[in-house]
Amino acid sequence: MRKVVVLGVGMTKFSGKQDKTAVELFAEAATDAINESNLKPKDIQALFMGNALSDFAEGQAHMQGFAADYIGAKGIPANRYENACASSSAAFRDAFMWVASGFYDIVLAGGAETAAKMGTPLATRTFAMASDSRYEYPAGITFPGVFALLAHLYSKKYNVPLERLKKQMAQVTVNSHYYGARNPKAQFQKEITVDDVLNSFMVCQPLQLYDCCPFSDGGSAVVLASEDKAKKLTNKPVFVAGVGQASAGNLLSQKEYLPRLRSRELAAEQSYKMAGLGPKDIDVVELHDCFSIATLIALEGLGFFENGRAGEAVEKGDTKIGGKLPINLSGGLKAKGHPIGATGTAQVYEIVRQLRGECGERQVEGARVGMTDTLGGDGGTLCNVILKKGW
Amino acid sequence: MEHKLSFKQYNEALKQNKLLGLKCKQCSAVTVPPRIACSQCASTDLEVVELSGKGKIQTFTSVFVPPEGRESECPYVIVIAELDEGPWIMGNLTGIDPNKVTMDIMGEKVKMAHAVFPGDKYSAGDEARPLFSLES
Numbered sequence: 001m002r003k004v005v006v007l008g009v010g011m012t013k014f015s016g017k018q019d020k021t022a023v024e025l026f027a028e029a030a031t032d033a034i035n036e037s038n039l040k041p042k043d044i045q046a047l048f049m050g051n052a053l054s055d056f057a058e059g060q061a062h063m064q065g066f067a068a069d070y071i072g073a074k075g076i077p078a079n080r081y082e083n084a085c086a087s088s089s090a091a092f093r094d095a096f097m098w099v100a101s102g103f104y105d106i107v108l109a110g111g112a113e114t115a116a117k118m119g120t121p122l123a124t125r126t127f128a129m130a131s132d133s134r135y136e137y138p139a140g141i142t143f144p145g146v147f148a149l150l151a152h153l154y155s156k157k158y159n160v161p162l163e164r165l166k167k168q169m170a171q172v173t174v175n176s177h178y179y180g181a182r183n184p185k186a187q188f189q190k191e192i193t194v195d196d197v198l199n200s201f202m203v204c205q206p207l208q209l210y211d212c213c214p215f216s217d218g219g220s221a222v223v224l225a226s227e228d229k230a231k232k233l234t235n236k237p238v239f240v241a242g243v244g245q246a247s248a249g250n251l252l253s254q255k256e257y258l259p260r261l262r263s264r265e266l267a268a269e270q271s272y273k274m275a276g277l278g279p280k281d282i283d284v285v286e287l288h289d290c291f292s293i294a295t296l297i298a299l300e301g302l303g304f305f306e307n308g309r310a311g312e313a314v315e316k317g318d319t320k321i322g323g324k325l326p327i328n329l330s331g332g333l334k335a336k337g338h339p340i341g342a343t344g345t346a347q348v349y350e351i352v353r354q355l356r357g358e359c360g361e362r363q364v365e366g367a368r369v370g371m372t373d374t375l376g377g378d379g380g381t382l383c384n385v386i387l388k389k390g391w
Numbered sequence: 392m393e394h395k396l397s398f399k400q401y402n403e404a405l406k407q408n409k410l411l412g413l414k415c416k417q418c419s420a421v422t423v424p425p426r427i428a429c430s431q432c433a434s435t436d437l438e439v440v441e442l443s444g445k446g447k448i449q450t451f452t453s454v455f456v457p458p459e460g461r462e463s464e465c466p467y468v469i470v471i472a473e474l475d476e477g478p479w480i481m482g483n484l485t486g487i488d489p490n491k492v493t494m495d496i497m498g499e500k501v502k503m504a505h506a507v508f509p510g511d512k513y514s515a516g517d518e519a520r521p522l523f524s525l526e527s
Contacts (some may be wrong), residue, residue: 115478125458135424138520148452255479
């Protein structure tokens with residue numbers, strides 16, 4: 001297998017409802033990524049595009065070829081990845097494998113979504129399509145509902161009283177907004193308090209509005225290249241050190257593990273093994289904080305903290321800059337926004353810029369190894385990427 | 392290979408308050424909702440069995456922000472129950488105020504009836520789900 005480099009990266013500002021289509025948003029990010037790579041669209045050999053819901057948001061399926069054409073990469077093979085919120089992470093992993101195998105030298109991976117455009121009722125309905133339509137949706141499950149079920153399980157299983165857990169979860173959100181306020185590309189650039197979270201309206205007990213990420217519009221893209229090609233184009237190569245992906249059946253089928261998500265443990269193990277690294281080697285993480293409780297579950301599933309103890313770590317400031325493991329310095333899904341098809345490669349965008357030292361006041365000094373974690377549905381897809389500074 | 396228990400058969404039975412599952416002839420595990428292979432050992436040597444519909448609440452939520460088309464049901468309580476036979480199943484809980492339900496119901500025994508989601512423009516027809524109530 002060849003070594004693979006992330007060359008250029010691009011992302012749009014993430015936002016609420018706006019006027020651009022998913023293809024337009026993707027194209028903005030993709031063109032930035034290609035320009036930053038010192039390449040032209042004709043140099044791209046294949047496109048791997050994440051998009052989950054444009055069929056419903058725009059009446060647009062099968063947009064990947066249109067996206068390639070729109071950016072000037074005419075005629076290249078283009079595939080769409082639908083892995084719910086992990087769509088562009090799955091796209092990224094396949095793009096990596098095609099370059100690592102030697103089949104392609106330079107490819108583009110990314111994604112876009114216009115979820116905010118749908119409005120809350122339709123977005124809630126279509127996001128719920130990532131649960132089991134026959135054995136879960138009839139009961140009226142929603143995505144906040146899934147994580148609300150997990151929050152109660154977490155509280156009981158790990159004996160963290162709900163009142164304390166909710167304060168820990170609120171602190172997760174406060175941290176995300178703190179960094180989002182320092183990221184010009186974030187949807188929310190406003191700091192909030194624990195009281196703001198605890199006084200917001202109830203979405204699905206025990207999750208309140210500020211425990212939940214927003215519906216968002218946005219695009220992101222990255223150029224991947226073989227080491228040989230990359231060396232001619234950059235003196236700051238960020239290597240893909242490890243990737244992992246795993247799946248699971250519906251939430252009910254995961255009963256032996258919940259509130260842990262077994263697919264995360266499998267994917268993380270793959271990525272650590274490929275990289276020859278472990279949780280202690282990771283300097284900065286972008287992880288899947290679709291809901292505040294999801295952050296605690298992810299921190300434990302990735303091996304950073306013991307089960308039931310991640311909330312204490314958040315209370316102590318371990319997950320902020322200067323702490324043991326800074327996370328979601330982009331603002332995370334909560335404050336940066338969560339245009340689901342764009343989220344995975346937007347996490348890669350942030351980690352690449354952290355490793356390059358380009359993040360200004362939210363920079364982790366001396367970061368050499370970073371990790372992304374993207375969850376699709378209620379564990380049906382889980383992708384991890386470990387990136388390493390190459391200079 | 393034929394299904395021992397299809398969604399359609401499961402759904403029609405549930406509409407009669409009968410909860411059907413699959414018992415594995417190799418490892419004795421009970422699989423529900425149905426699959427083509429045993430959820431524990433992946434054997435396809437399965438037989439259809441009727442389950443008690445009784446179990447204990449493992450977790451719950453009250454939904455206050457509904458998906459499109461479910462507004463009139465809101466607020467509602469979703470529970471996951473562990474059936475006496477082992478598997479976990481998702482349904483609604485009736486006879487309790489969604490605004491007042493607390494973690495105290497976790498572990499409580501429930502019995503099962505059913506309710507039908509009539510389907511919407513995205514779904515493939517109607518779909519029944521368990522409607523639980525507290526036993527005590």
